[in-house]
Amino acid sequence: MTEVRLYPHPSLRPLGDAAIRIGLGEGIDPSVHRRVRAACLALDRARLPGVLECVPTYEAVTVFYRPTVVGYADLERAIESALAGLREGEVPAGRRFTLPVRYGGPWGPDLESLASSHGMSPEEAIETHRTGLYRVYMIGFAPGFPYLGGLPERLWTPRLDTPRTSVPAGSVGIGGEQTGVYPLETPGGWRIIGRTPVPLYDPDRTPPALLAAGDFVRFLPVGTEEYRDVEDRVRRRAYAVECAPHEET
Numbered sequence: 001m002t003e004v005r006l007y008p009h010p011s012l013r014p015l016g017d018a019a020i021r022i023g024l025g026e027g028i029d030p031s032v033h034r035r036v037r038a039a040c041l042a043l044d045r046a047r048l049p050g051v052l053e054c055v056p057t058y059e060a061v062t063v064f065y066r067p068t069v070v071g072y073a074d075l076e077r078a079i080e081s082a083l084a085g086l087r088e089g090e091v092p093a094g095r096r097f098t099l100p101v102r103y104g105g106p107w108g109p110d111l112e113s114l115a116s117s118h119g120m121s122p123e124e125a126i127e128t129h130r131t132g133l134y135r136v137y138m139i140g141f142a143p144g145f146p147y148l149g150g151l152p153e154r155l156w157t158p159r160l161d162t163p164r165t166s167v168p169a170g171s172v173g174i175g176g177e178q179t180g181v182y183p184l185e186t187p188g189g190w191r192i193i194g195r196t197p198v199p200l201y202d203p204d205r206t207p208p209a210l211l212a213a214g215d216f217v218r219f220l221p222v223g224t225e226e227y228r229d230v231e232d233r234v235r236r237r238a239y240a241v242e243c244a245p246h247e248e249t
Contacts, residue, residue, distance in 0.1 A: 010039065010083055012076050015062060020075060022061045022083075028149045028177070033137055036061055037091045037214050039083060046082035050075065056213045057138050058147070094136070094214035096246035099181070101130075101172055101219045102227040103194035110191035114157050114174065126221055128152050129193065134179060136215040144183035144201030144209035148217060151179045163189030170195045172219065181217075183209070194219075197231035198241050216246045 011023040024039060025032030036056045043054045043063065050070030055062045065075055103126045104111040115125035134148035141147075156177045164187060167173070171182040173190030182188060183200035196219075200210045211217065222230070233239035 010080075012079060014072055018065060018067050020063045020065070020072070020079065022063065022079065023059060024061065025059050028058050028137060030135065030149075032059055033135065033149075033213075034091055040213075041091060042082050043079065046078070048075065048078050048082065057140070091214070093248070094212075094216055094246050096133075096216040096218065096244050097211065098218045098220050098242040099196045099198050100222040100226065100230050101194040101196045102224060103129075103172075103221055107195040107227075108172070108193040110160075110173075111193040114155075114191050114193060117157065118154055120154070125155065125193070128155055129174075129179070130219045130221050132179075132218075134217045134219075136211050136213055136217065138213050139209060139211065142182070142184050142186050142201075144211065146180055146200070146211045146215075146217065148179045148181075149177075151177055153177070155179075157191055159189040160191060163187055167192060168195060169199070170197060172196060194221075195227075197227055197234055198239070199234060210241065 013021055013023075015021045022039060024035040036059070039061045040054050040056050043051070043061070048070070050065045052064045052066060055064070063075070063079065102108075104122055111122050111125060115122045118125070120128070129152070132150050132152055134150045136146045137149050138147050139145060151174065155174060157174050159175045166185055167182050167188040169182060169185045171192045172194040173180055173182065173188065173192045175190035180190065181196060181200055198210070201208055230239055
């Protein structure tokens with residue numbers, strides 16, 4: 001367990017007529033992320049009446065609630081009380097997943113152009129990307145889509161000027177200073193450098209999303225034959241993704 005101190009002055013403001021945004025810091029930052037997770041933990045323990053869901057983001061927690069059950073002013077006071085009670089929060093350790101990835105070719109159509117834009121070979125770009133340990137800061141955009149921080153700066157690349165109308169499920173992409181994995185086939189503008197056969201979202205799984213905020217991801221380059229083997233085992237539900245506890249130092 002990691003001891004963290006909650007941000008001393010969270011800022012609360014209404015977000016529409018059925019949500020409250022709790023601001024806890026600024027930027028894509030591990031310390032802000034720990035505050036966000038600590039706040040989620042405190043709110044979950046408080047079990048506030050009328051609250052439907054607490055959704056973590058990079059800098060904040062959004063609390064969705066039923067205004068027919070609890071009013072904004074009453075819920076704001078209850079949230080402030082719940083957060084004030086968490087002077088030292090115990091944030092559970094995340095999990096560390098290893099995802100096999102087939103980089104380049106039809107699996108990663110943007111790899112060569114991305115590498116060239118940074119004066120790198122495709123092999124250098126793959127090695128740079130695979131050596132990172134990526135923190136799941138939040139889930140969004142599509143069910144199970146992980147926004148991963150920790151991308152080496154030399155790979156930071158703007159999104160495509162014109163998004164694709166369809167990106168295959170499992171596609172590993174780079175957008176700005178982040179990397180991520182498309183859990184479903186959707187439109188998208190991130191630069192696609194590879195693909196994993198491991199499903200990040202499965203409605204028949206409990207929970208459906210493989211990853212959660214606070215987890216970590218490593219990418220393992222594999223060849224075509226190994227990719228196809230994992231793909232086949234996933235199809236037969238005979239594949240278990242590599243997962244271990246991750247204690248932050």
